[in-house]
Amino acid sequence: MEVHKVNYEVNATPTLQILTEDEIEAIYFSSLRVLEETGVRCYNPEGVDILHAHGAHVEDKNLVKVPSWMVERARSTLPKKVTVVGMPDKDGKRKYRMDLVKNSAYWGTGSDTPYTIDPYTLKRRRSTYQDVKNLAIIAEALPNIDFFMSLGITQDTAVGTYDRWQYLAMLEGTNKPINITAVDVEGLRDQLEMAYIRLGGKEEWKKAPAFSLYIEPVSPLSHDPIVIGKLLFCCDNDIPFVYTPCPQAGATAPCTLAGVLVQALTESLFGIVLSQLRKPGAQVIIGGLLSQMDMQTTVMAYGSPEMALLSAAYTDITKWLMVPMYNTSGCSDAKMFDEQAAMEATLNTFIAGLIGGNMIHDVGYIESGLTSSPDMLVACDEIIGMVKRFLQGIPVTRETVPLETIDQVGPGGHYLGTDHTLRHFKTEFWKPVLMDRLDWDRWVKAGSKPMRERVHQRVLEILQAEREPLFDEKMYKELRRICELADERHKGEEMGIGIV
Amino acid sequence: MSKILEQLATAIIEGDIDNTPKLVQKALDEGLEPLSILNDGMVMGMNEVGRRFKAGEMFVPEVLMSAEAMQAGLKILRPLLVSSGAKLLGKVIMATVQGDLHDIGKNLVGMMCEGAGFEVIDLGFDVPAERIVQAVKEHKPDIVGLSALLTTTMRQMAYTIKALEEAGLRDKVKVMVGGAPVDAEFAKKIGADGYGSNAAAGAELAKKLVGAA
Numbered sequence: 001m002e003v004h005k006v007n008y009e010v011n012a013t014p015t016l017q018i019l020t021e022d023e024i025e026a027i028y029f030s031s032l033r034v035l036e037e038t039g040v041r042c043y044n045p046e047g048v049d050i051l052h053a054h055g056a057h058v059e060d061k062n063l064v065k066v067p068s069w070m071v072e073r074a075r076s077t078l079p080k081k082v083t084v085v086g087m088p089d090k091d092g093k094r095k096y097r098m099d100l101v102k103n104s105a106y107w108g109t110g111s112d113t114p115y116t117i118d119p120y121t122l123k124r125r126r127s128t129y130q131d132v133k134n135l136a137i138i139a140e141a142l143p144n145i146d147f148f149m150s151l152g153i154t155q156d157t158a159v160g161t162y163d164r165w166q167y168l169a170m171l172e173g174t175n176k177p178i179n180i181t182a183v184d185v186e187g188l189r190d191q192l193e194m195a196y197i198r199l200g201g202k203e204e205w206k207k208a209p210a211f212s213l214y215i216e217p218v219s220p221l222s223h224d225p226i227v228i229g230k231l232l233f234c235c236d237n238d239i240p241f242v243y244t245p246c247p248q249a250g251a252t253a254p255c256t257l258a259g260v261l262v263q264a265l266t267e268s269l270f271g272i273v274l275s276q277l278r279k280p281g282a283q284v285i286i287g288g289l290l291s292q293m294d295m296q297t298t299v300m301a302y303g304s305p306e307m308a309l310l311s312a313a314y315t316d317i318t319k320w321l322m323v324p325m326y327n328t329s330g331c332s333d334a335k336m337f338d339e340q341a342a343m344e345a346t347l348n349t350f351i352a353g354l355i356g357g358n359m360i361h362d363v364g365y366i367e368s369g370l371t372s373s374p375d376m377l378v379a380c381d382e383i384i385g386m387v388k389r390f391l392q393g394i395p396v397t398r399e400t401v402p403l404e405t406i407d408q409v410g411p412g413g414h415y416l417g418t419d420h421t422l423r424h425f426k427t428e429f430w431k432p433v434l435m436d437r438l439d440w441d442r443w444v445k446a447g448s449k450p451m452r453e454r455v456h457q458r459v460l461e462i463l464q465a466e467r468e469p470l471f472d473e474k475m476y477k478e479l480r481r482i483c484e485l486a487d488e489r490h491k492g493e494e495m496g497i498g499i500v
Numbered sequence: 501m502s503k504i505l506e507q508l509a510t511a512i513i514e515g516d517i518d519n520t521p522k523l524v525q526k527a528l529d530e531g532l533e534p535l536s537i538l539n540d541g542m543v544m545g546m547n548e549v550g551r552r553f554k555a556g557e558m559f560v561p562e563v564l565m566s567a568e569a570m571q572a573g574l575k576i577l578r579p580l581l582v583s584s585g586a587k588l589l590g591k592v593i594m595a596t597v598q599g600d601l602h603d604i605g606k607n608l609v610g611m612m613c614e615g616a617g618f619e620v621i622d623l624g625f626d627v628p629a630e631r632i633v634q635a636v637k638e639h640k641p642d643i644v645g646l647s648a649l650l651t652t653t654m655r656q657m658a659y660t661i662k663a664l665e666e667a668g669l670r671d672k673v674k675v676m677v678g679g680a681p682v683d684a685e686f687a688k689k690i691g692a693d694g695y696g697s698n699a700a701a702g703a704e705l706a707k708k709l710v711g712a713a
């Protein structure tokens with residue numbers, strides 16, 4: 001290629017930046033100070049012992065003060081990239097893969113909503129095993145969904161061992177990487193056992209983990225004993241984990257967004273330090289659901305512009321720290337998949353994409369994380385599609401600036417038949433699946449359907465499509481056996497007050 | 501309404517923690533009845549706070565300041581009211597049940613109850629049924645308010661109600677429940693006396709349960 005330009009800068013993708021490096025450093029050093037001077041409560045004695053033995057100061061039994069050098073040292077062994085690979089298809093290949101690293105974006109659902117919108121009656125009701133499976137099937141079918149979290153709590157299974165059943169429901173529906181929740185360490189161990197079975201052995205897990213675990217510090221600045229138990233188990237068993245808080249500005253965190261960032265970072269840094277002491281190289285993802293308490297309704301806002309802004313700012317911090325980010329988008333405070341849901345999801349999905357990732361969860365949430373919606377999930381797939389197109393930006397090259405073609409067509413001609421158009425029209429434009437671009441007459445002939453109906457139709461199409469089970473009956477029985485054994489062990493605790 | 505009572509109502513509305521007790525003392529010095537100071541001054545103010553909150557003219561932090569002012573005034577009034585035999589709203593024990601760490605909702609319900617004039621004892625989060633039973637024996641509350649944010653901990657509410665029954669205390673207290681996955685149907689199923697979907701509704705419910713609304 002001829003060189004006509006020098007010092008020429010290229011913008012391969014659009015960029016968004018909320019915080020400057022100076023601001024990031026100011027937040028980071030503030031967090032270090034909180035960790036060192038205010039300290040955090042760690043209610044897990046084993047965790048306290050580990051930290052104490054390696055230089056942290058412990059007061060009042062469980063108030064742990066972590067000096068900055070411990071954070072700096074932990075950062076030196078912290079992986080910059082976390083990879084999670086899904087389950088094998090019939091051909092044995094694990095084709096879904098997430099490389100969670102700076103500036104890579106993967107979208108997935110959120111987990112554990114008590115309610116869901118029934119795909120057939122469109123009524124809000126408590127979620128069941130079948131719902132979780134259905135939502136996983138939908139996620140499997142959607143090209144822009146990269147990982148799955150249980151969009152619904154299984155409430156028609158035993159209460160205290162729901163996590164195993166929920167994992168089974170997810171495995172039945174999708175081979176994509178999963179971010180699980182666990183009742184306790186025992187629940188986590190059972191699910192790991194199920195993953196080994198599904199993978200065909202522990203060795204496959206060693207090649208790449210097939211799930212990550214979702215756990216959380218308790219804002220403000222507290223760490224629960226069971227949660228820390230799970231964290232340590234993850235370190236010992238090569239399970240990546242997400243250690244992210246849900247601080248609510250003005251309620252469980254300072255009212256200012258910068259204050260929320262400092263507190264959230266302090267909470268996650270604690271998890272980073274403990275994990276790297278337990279096992280250098282333990283795989284941690286930080287980030288969270290950072291938002292505010294709505295001061296009129298007391299609801300934690302999932303669709304607010306502040307939520308999107310905080311997630312983006314925090315992503316700037318995680319990029320600087322070089323640690324994978326757990327971002328939030330595709331969620332809303334609306335009570336159904338309606339105009340509000342679409343507006344909020346579009347904004348937060350766009351921002352999450354622009355800022356650059358990494359593991360972007362909560363797609364499909366409505367009612368502030370209390371209800372999952374199949375329609376919302378399918379609509380968000382389309383939103384993500386649009387955002388991904390936007391993220392490809394505008395390459396400016398000899399090929400994309402077709403001076404010869406412009407010269408050929410000249411003033412007053414058209415480009416429909418040019419080689420250049422033929423070469424590019426298939427790849428240059430994003431192709432909508434659900435967005436309507438019909439002319440009026442054709443739209444009327446197609447039934448005058450508003451977006452809401454088209455989205456819902458797609459949900460039903462996916463659910464009604466023929467599909468092969470992802471694994472055979474023998475495998476299903478083996479997996480189910482783990483769930484049943486757990487039920488057996490916890491039989492006495494159920495009390496017969498099932499919710500559904 | 502006398503001037504001092506009006507000032508008191510205003511102090512409550514403004515969440516003036518310093519001035520409220522001073523005004524209560526001044527009203528007492530002027531010879532007003534404790535019950536009148538409470539009902540015609542402070543409660544008037546709190547009712548207005550409730551109205552403004554519902555109308556979206558006041559917000560949670562302001563309402564909580566008003567609740568604190570209310571408690572600051574009650575600190576002086578309560579012993580006087582008790583010795584005069586006046587019927588107070590009573591005591592509420594609040595707890596997030598065992599296994600559950602979500603506490604901000606429970607805190608809000610407690611604070612709103614304080615604003616309504618209840619005395620509130622907060623047992624914190626992750627509270628086992630036995631501790632609640634113990635606290636009921638010790639504090640003799642009128643109401644026990646239970647919070648659960650997880651489908652997995654909702655059943656702890658049922659355990660707690662059962663434990664109260666077994667301790668022979670169930671007919672001595674009203675039990676109200678709440679938290680995001682809880683609903684009225686579940687409350688009924690486990691034999692609770694009421695369900696509230698938010699903090700303000702919780703305080704209203706508490707008043708209803710003691711026959712004050």
Ligand code: B12
Nearest residue numbers: 112600601602603605647650651678679680696698699702
């Ligand atoms: C913040 C939050 C957390 C924080 C809590 C920090 C804290 N200091 O409280 C942390 C990070 C610790 C947390 C942890 C977990 N959480 Co959480 N959390 C939330 C979230 C996002 C908001 C809750 C909240 O604070 N809302 C704001 C407050 C003010 O509202 P509220 O609590 O509902 O209270 C109001 C009313 O309900 C009512 N009310 C409440 N109590 C009472 C009591 C009475 C008597 C009355 C009358 C009224 C009443 O009045 C309150 C004020 O208006 C919810 C989602 C949601 N939208 O609810 C998930 C949610 C409740 N959590 C969930 C989950 C899954 C978890 C974890 C299991 C995650 C994990 N894998 O580790 C852990 C469990 C830890 C544990 N053992 O408890 C699920 C619940 C799933 C389920 N099984 O039902 C939810 C729904 C989110 C989701 N879809 O995943 N969580």
